[in-house]
Each structure stands twice: as structure tokens, then as C-alpha cells.
Amino acid sequence: MASAISANKAELLAIANSVATEKMIDKSIVIEAMEEAIQKSARNRYGAENDIRAKLDPNTGDLTLWRVVEVVEEVDDYFKQVDLKQAQKLQDGAAIGDFIVDPLPPVDLGRIDAQSAKQVIFQKVRDAERERQFDEFKDRAGEVITGVIKSVEFGHVIVNLGRAEGVIRRDQQIPREAARVGERVRALITKVERNNRGPQIFLSRAHPDFMRKLFAQEVPEIYDGIIEIKAAARDPGSRAKIGVISHDSSIDPVGACVGMKGSRVQAVVQELQGEKIDIIPWSEDTATFIVNALQPATVARVVLDEDDGRIEVVVPDDQLSLAIGRRGQNVRLASQLTGQQIDIMTEEEASEKRSKEFAERSKMFEEELDVDETLSQLLVAEGFAELEEVAYVELAELASIEGFDDELAEELQSRALEAIERAEEGHRATRRELGVEDAIAELPHLTEAMLVTLGKAGLKTLDDVADLATDELIAKKREAPRRRNNADGPPMRRPQREQDKGGVLGEYGLTEEQGNEIIMAARAHWFDDEEPAAAEAPTQEAADADSPQ
Numbered sequence: 001m002a003s004a005i006s007a008n009k010a011e012l013l014a015i016a017n018s019v020a021t022e023k024m025i026d027k028s029i030v031i032e033a034m035e036e037a038i039q040k041s042a043r044n045r046y047g048a049e050n051d052i053r054a055k056l057d058p059n060t061g062d063l064t065l066w067r068v069v070e071v072v073e074e075v076d077d078y079f080k081q082v083d084l085k086q087a088q089k090l091q092d093g094a095a096i097g098d099f100i101v102d103p104l105p106p107v108d109l110g111r112i113d114a115q116s117a118k119q120v121i122f123q124k125v126r127d128a129e130r131e132r133q134f135d136e137f138k139d140r141a142g143e144v145i146t147g148v149i150k151s152v153e154f155g156h157v158i159v160n161l162g163r164a165e166g167v168i169r170r171d172q173q174i175p176r177e178a179a180r181v182g183e184r185v186r187a188l189i190t191k192v193e194r195n196n197r198g199p200q201i202f203l204s205r206a207h208p209d210f211m212r213k214l215f216a217q218e219v220p221e222i223y224d225g226i227i228e229i230k231a232a233a234r235d236p237g238s239r240a241k242i243g244v245i246s247h248d249s250s251i252d253p254v255g256a257c258v259g260m261k262g263s264r265v266q267a268v269v270q271e272l273q274g275e276k277i278d279i280i281p282w283s284e285d286t287a288t289f290i291v292n293a294l295q296p297a298t299v300a301r302v303v304l305d306e307d308d309g310r311i312e313v314v315v316p317d318d319q320l321s322l323a324i325g326r327r328g329q330n331v332r333l334a335s336q337l338t339g340q341q342i343d344i345m346t347e348e349e350a351s352e353k354r355s356k357e358f359a360e361r362s363k364m365f366e367e368e369l370d371v372d373e374t375l376s377q378l379l380v381a382e383g384f385a386e387l388e389e390v391a392y393v394e395l396a397e398l399a400s401i402e403g404f405d406d407e408l409a410e411e412l413q414s415r416a417l418e419a420i421e422r423a424e425e426g427h428r429a430t431r432r433e434l435g436v437e438d439a440i441a442e443l444p445h446l447t448e449a450m451l452v453t454l455g456k457a458g459l460k461t462l463d464d465v466a467d468l469a470t471d472e473l474i475a476k477k478r479e480a481p482r483r484r485n486n487a488d489g490p491p492m493r494r495p496q497r498e499q500d501k502g503g504v505l506g507e508y509g510l511t512e513e514q515g516n517e518i519i520m521a522a523r524a525h526w527f528d529d530e531e532p533a534a535a536e537a538p539t540q541e542a543a544d545a546d547s548p549q
Contacts, residue, residue, distance in 0.1 A: 019125055026128075037124075067101070071083075071095065071097060072097075073096060082102070137189070137192045143189050143213075147161040150165065159185060166187070167203060174236045187204060188203065189203060207234075211234060211268065211277070215242070226248050227253045228245050233334075235329055241277070245281070280293055280337070287302040290334065293333075303350075358380055361385055362376045369412060388416075440454065443521045445517065450505055453507075466523040474505050474511075
């Protein structure tokens with residue numbers, strides 16, 4: 001059969017091979033696109049109601065056109081049906097219900113049909129090319145790639161990656177870095193998304209992992225896994241910190257990253273537009289790592305507050321500005337590097353805080369335990385901060401305090417228990433005044449003080465608690481680290497953001513497991529109505545089975 005379009009067989013195959021090679025897609029996709037284009041044009045010629053198929057032989061270039069029709073007794077649709085008598089002329093042995101092939105004569109496509117066919121082929125090839133691009137890049141997130149800057153649009157840099165294009169958004173660029181069209185640029189692939197216009201490849205030069213990858217390229221020991229970058233934090237274009245550790249005791253991790261006369265680190269600094277990089281030895285000990293992270297400042301001592309998840313770092317007065325850094329940069333990077341909230345304090349501030357806490361705790365013990373000032377101060381000096389610690393500590397430990405005996409220890413514990421019970425009674429009365437139902441009091445892990453907090457938050461029924469997510473109930477409130485612009489200025493904090501707000505009971509230090517148990521216990525009554533129904537079902541089935549047939 002002659003070709004259905006003006007191009008001859010050789011030209012069709014040459015076109016298919018050329019497009020497949022140029023677009024780097026499978027030749028079969030191009031052949032399929034041609035077949036679809038010819039089918040569409042043939043339907044325009046013979047009628048869109050016809051079910052017309054086309055087949056282009058990828059080896060010879062022969063094109064076959066046919067119409068698929070159904071064999072029926074009485075024809076209702078002359079485009080898609082044929083009666084038995086006519087069907088048997090087309091195909092021997094045709095029977096009612098069969099679908100048979102009705103060969104069509106070749107057609108020469110006119111200018112409009114040819115344009116339509118061309119559009120179909122282009123669209124199909126474009127879709128295949130986009131899919132190929134997505135498949136090529138979808139698993140390359142976290143890889144450093146080099147491309148050529150194609151254009152700068154609204155501050156976003158479009159990068160030609162060879163077979164695709166990527167974008168470095170404005171917030172992922174190094175500040176004050178000039179992007180010039182035609183220049184080569186290296187960036188980290190952070191994310192690849194499928195899009196109607198092709199794959200969206202997001203690049204970054206500001207991400208901490210970009211710096212990690214650059215060090216891996218410059219330091220063979222990192223690439224080989226002998227040295228590991230355990231943590232990284234960046235203020236792009238200005239300063240960065242990395243925590244490194246060596247798995248070979250004979251290799252100094254800091255020295256290896258710095259290189260001979262600073263050659264290795266300087267190569268990274270140059271790529272990052274002069275970004276100053278502090279290379280810090282990583283330590284499993286949190287306090288030691290924090291001291292290292294705050295370099296070049298000298299730290300006097302570190303106080304860990306596990307309950308609040310905060311760390312107080314005390315520095316000499318002359319080191320305060322250095323520890324905080326310009327606009328809080330040093331302490332901010334140290335916080336990001338260690339994953340801890342860090343408060344910087346001078347010796348004087350730390351002393352004032354300790355004196356205030358000592359006075360407050362002493363006053364509390366003096367009032368609640370009905371003891372004199374000397375005894376209350378002695379308890380605080382021994383490390384007691386809460387009534388519960390006095391009430392539930394081992395009696396021998398309390399009696400071992402200098403000047404104490406068993407009789408005094410027992411009396412103190414008795415008074416502490418009474419004080420705790422008085423506080424519970426007060427909270428219980430407040431809770432009932434707030435209208436918090438007793439059913440909530442039966443939930444696990446909740447104290448009367450917690451119930452009062454729930455009541456003040458408007459959570460007064462089991463359903464109120466059951467509707468909460470675990471984070472909404474127990475998540476701790478996160479605050480920004482304290483910052484100062486200079487040693488003499490007042491403490492500064494950034495405005496509290498919405499996502500920094502904690503759960504209703506965040507101040508009580510409940511664990512996630514405890515939070516889950518509270519929520520599930522509050523939801524238990526939701527399923528009470530389902531249990532009887534589930535229990536009745538087998539009974540009914542059993543009754544049906546025992547009934548006479």
C-alpha cells in the first residue's frame with residue numbers, strides 16, 4: 001500500500017531516526033506519534049466517527065490504514081458497524097459480535113492536515129522528552145551539578161543543565177552574588193517535581209548540604225568516609241560552621257579539612273564567595289561540642305537544662321560580644337550546629353539568676369514546709385528545687401545532709417507530702433469551678449494542676465481532649481535564643497512565631513508516649529457503642545445456624 005502522506009518510506013524513517021536522536025528518546029515513541037498523527041488526519045478525511053487505526057512499519061516504512069467495525073444483525077451506526085453479509089466479504093468466517101478490519105485506501109494529506117499531524121507529533125515527542133528528563137533527574141536530589149546560566153528572571157536564576165533546565169530561587173542564592181548569563185555555576189539539586197511544562201528541578205547554593213558536598217570534593221578523606229561531617233550550619237555568603245569527626249585516630253579531622261596552607265578550605269570558601277568557615281571538632285558530649293561551636297569565644301561553663309531543653313552558656317564579660325557575634329550570628333550558627341537553644345550569659349547575669357532562684361526556692365520551702373530560713377536554704381544548697389523531690393527522695397539521702405537526722409528527714413517528708421496534697425486539693429477545687437468533668441481526671445498521667453491548665457484552655461470534656469493531636473497537647477513551646485547586638489545592650493528576642501507555640505500541657509514535660517496514651521484513653525468512649533454491636537453479630541449468626549431449615 002502506498003504511503004498515506006506525501007513523504008516516502010525512506011523519508012518517514014529518516015525523520016523518526018533524526019527526532020529520536022536529537023531529543024534522546026526511544027524511536028518507537030516517535031513512530032507511535034506519527035501513527036497517532038496519521039490516524040487523526042485520516043479521521044478528518046473519512047469522518048471523525050470512524051474508528052481508524054494506522055500502523056507504520058519501523059523497518060520498511062510501510063504504512064497501513066484500516067477501519068475497525070463490529071459485525072451486527074442490524075446496522076445502527078454505519079461508521080462503526082457492518083451487517084453479516086458485508087462483513088463476510090471483508091473477512092471469511094466473520095460472525096455476529098466480531099470486530100473486523102476494513103482496509104482503507106491511502107490518502108494524501110493536505111496542508112491543514114499536515115500541519116495538524118505535525119502538531120500531534122511535536123506534542124507527543126515533547127511529552128516523551130519531558131518524561132525522559134524527569135526520569136533522569138528524579139533520583140538525583142542531593143547531588144551537586146554544574147550548568148550554564150541561561151537567564152535571570154525576577155531574581156530567579158535559570159540554569160541550563162544540558163538535557164534540562166533548573167532554577168535557583170532568590171532565597172537559595174548566595175546574597176550579593178552576581179549571576180551573569182553564560183557563566184558556569186555549581187549548585188545542589190534539592191528537589192525534582194513533575195510538572196505539565198516539564199520537570200521542575202530546584203537548585204540551591206545556600207543549603208548547608210551544598211557546602212558538605214563541596215568539602216567531599218575537596219577532601220578525599222571525607223569522600224572515602226574516613227572523616228565525617230556530623231553537622232553543618234550556614235549564614236550564606238557570610239559565615240558557616242561544620243562539625244567534623246575522624247574515624248581514624250591517626251588523622252586530624254580539622255587539619256585534613258583545612259589542608260596544606262589552607263588550600264582545601266580555601267577552595268570551598270572561593271566557591272561560596274568568600275564565606276568564612278569555622279571547622280570544629282565534633283563531640284558526643286553536648287557541653288564540649290557547644291564550647292567548640294562557640295569558638296572563637298572562650299566559655300567559662302555550660303549549664304544544661306534538660307527539662308526545658310535549653311542550654312545556658314556563661315562567658316566572661318569581655319567575651320560576650322564575641323560569643324554572640326555580629327547581629328547574633330555566632331550564637332545562632334552554634335544553635336543550628338548543635339541543635340540546641342543556647343542562652344549566652346555573663347558571669348554577673350548568671351550570678352544574679354542563681355541568687356534569684358535560690359531566694360525563690362528557699363522562700364517556697366520556708367512557707368510550704370513551715371521551716372526556718374536556715375533549713376530551707378540548706379535544702380536548696382543541697383540541690384532540692386521542688387516539693388516532690390523532698391517528698392519522694394530516699395529517706396537515707398535526706399538524712400545524710402549535714403545537720404539532719406532520721407527524725408528530721410521523716411518530718412520534712414511528711415510535711416512535703418501534706419503540702420503536695422494541699423496543692424492538689426486547691427487545684428481540684430479550681431478544676432471543678434472551671435467545669436472540667438471528673439472523667440478527664442481519670443485519664444492517665446494527668447495531675448490536678450494539668451487539669452486546671454486544660455480547663456483554662458477551654459478543654460472540659462473527654463471529647464475536647466480526644467479531638468486534640470498529640471502535639472497540640474504536649475509539644476513544648478520553642479523560644480528563640482537570646483541575642484544581643486553588643487555587651488551593654490538589652491537582651492533581644494525575635495517575635496514569637498505561630499509555629500513556636502507549644503501544646504496546652506507543654507510546660508509539664510510529658511513524653512510523646514504519655515501524650516498518645518492520654519489521647520487514646522480520651523477516645524476510648526467513642527468505641528463503646530460499637531462493642532455491643534460487634535458482640536451481637538456472632539450471636540445472631542449462631543441463632544441462624546441453629547434454626548431449623
